[in-house]
Amino acid sequence: MKKTLIALAVLASAGSVNAAEILKTDTASVDFYGQLREEIKQISYDAGKVKSTDTSTSISSGSSRAGVNARYAVSSDLDVIATVEFGIGQTNSGDNRKHYIGFASKDYGTLTLGKQSILTDDIWGVENDWLGWGYSVLPEAEGYDMSWLQDAMLKYTFQSDNGWVSASYSYDNGKSDPETAELYAGTAFGNLDVYGGIGYQRDETSSDASVIVKNGAATVDPAATKDTTLTHGMLTVNYNGDGWNLGTTYWHAKVEDDNANTTLNTDSYVVAGSYNVTKKTSVYGGFEYIDDFQAEDNTYNNTYAGVLYQYASWSKLYVETGISDDGRYNTDRYYGIGTRLYW
Template identity: 45%
Template sequence: MKKTLLAIVVAATAATSVNAAEILKTDTASVDFWGQIREELRQKKEDADVTLKSGSSRAGVDARYAASDAYDVFGSIEFNIGDTDSDNFMRKHYVGIDAHEYGKVSVGLNSILSDDVWGAENSKFGGASVLPESGGNYVGWLQQGMIKYEVESDSAWFKLAYSADNSSADYAGGDIGADLSTTEAFAGTSFGAISVYGGGGIYNIDGGDDIKHGMITVAYDADNWNIGTTYWHSKNDALDLSSDSIVVAGSAKVADKTSVYGGYEFIKDFSTEGNDYNNVYAGVEYKLASWARTYAEYATHTQTESTDDSYWGVGVRVYW
């Protein structure tokens, strides 16, 4: 799963919703069909060939009904569009109640909050290594039976989520072991151009071993540029391993439709003790229209316990 700095996430979400195809629209109900087509040409240093991949394309349907002046009911499904049959799977499906200023509650197959919030990140091709589900933790970003509560005001927001009794068969994302439970909470606020947010959680695996994690992000979003930094800490009882990471990322608008971006990631004791990870990336993005953009990126990274690597990639995204 890929994200960017919070300001860019909001912009991308807005672009998707604005261009969504209306299936139904009345005074009290709406059904929208939306999607993202991502095509990427990339090559890693260790690869002999250049690959063309779908780049995590996805589509979905959002439905909402105003049951009264006090609350709405809503539902959403999202599915992955991949290169092979195994890459085509249901990403999310959930239903909920939105009580407006009192917040909304949803339940279903949904992403963990760490993946929703993410932190300071601009890379279109990498950048997930700092997240708790990376580094040998085997925590899937999708969880069955996920209960989420979210509330926001003009300058602050709060998110709380819990899921229980998930197994590796519950989602198409990897091995998480049996009986995984997750509990997470995040909150954020903003002061003009400055935003601060953070939180943490516990993933309980097999009723014994825990993965505990916490993060804080500070970001500054000006008219034509932004910069942010994130600190993560995680402790994996199963691996008897603690890890710390820090990320710095930013972007700047250099022309009417062109922006440059880049970032640096450092992770101490990544996957194993003594394995320090460094990643530097830079890219350029050109906005073809409100519903399409293209980009190019290069990155190089090192690990104490592994061979140095690098990659380049170019891609295009179309939103509706």
């Protein structure tokens, strides 16, 4: 499942209810946390313009991770915090996912600096699929080039009884990384959550293949260097009932590629919700529509539904199915089952 507004509470504490204590004193705590993910997924492709009729089955343990959170009290209202997180999946084993330090205050908010995820990834929206077939979060969708992880990011989050605000800026490190900036804010009116924000990215990075060595001198091939600008905006409204929720998110993204001299404006709409059947079991589902997805005049529709079973705070099991339609490829049907274990 993707992030929701609840992620803001996690941002402030930078901890996990299941974390194993390494150190615990009156003024300090160090916790070891993580999660293991396993998933089996089958996709059936209909004959389309590019794809042929086929079925593929995959078993994945990607995105599993572990890390350490540290917190040291400087005063009654100021803590020094630090986090390091690494991948332990089949595709990212040993990768340094996150690495940052900062300060946390109940009165003034939380400020962190280092390798961190973009606010879009922290806050998300109402999209709640677990198999990851949804693309309504445009800044993270393929073709929009806003990497969810930035190497040199300054992030600030403040919460009060009236609402919350989060802002971030990431430095381009001499154009070895994209430059990004995001601002989000939200509040609640009884059971109704309303939040949204805007973002920007300037990407002038180049790959190793763009470096040309001639007569002992290294130059950068301009054609192999990115020259794109991404701007986006989001608005979410979500109602939390007694054992159920229903919400909608609108996202707009504009990508300008100066190398290709093209501009793409894309809009996504998603409606999603869940209902608690029992204390441990819930059903969920959603529908998303994206206009001009990855290409002009291309529409993308995705309808999904699933069952989530949470035996305890340290475990989740889900079964999900869905059907998507891409104007370029026709219809895909997918099914899957997955589990996640937390500590």
